[in-house]
Amino acid sequence: MLPVHLTLLRADGRASTEDEARAVQDAVWAHAVPEIQLEHARARAVPDGIGLVLYVRARTPDAAQDQARRLLSDVFASTAAVVHGYSLTFQH
Incomplete structure (x- = not known):
């Protein structure tokens, strides 16, 4: 499991x-x-938005990031009003 x-x-x-x-x-x-x-997923309010840590089962950090990117793309593509007005950045 990788964060x-x-x-x-x-x-x-x-x-x-x-x-x-x-x-x-x-x-x-x-x-x-x-x-x-x-x-596992953990979201917290931070000064510039919302910090999110996703723990996914993956073989490599790159694969974990790809899986998380796919998930967040689905969230942003939905009609989920909770993400309107936000942009997404990945931290390395």
Whole structure:
């Protein structure tokens, strides 16, 4: 199981709340298909948006990041209002 660290940055510069972080975490779980192999997700409000750590079952860090990217692409492509106004950055 490998961690993937991401940040959802707010476009409007406002601080995110823990309620918004929980809504993002719920959206992640709602879109986590078995092929992603998501084991654990943790979202927290941070000064510039929402910090997200996804733990996925993968052989390499690159594979874990690819799986997380696919999952977040599905979340962003959905009608999940919780991610509108955010952009996604991966941390290395």
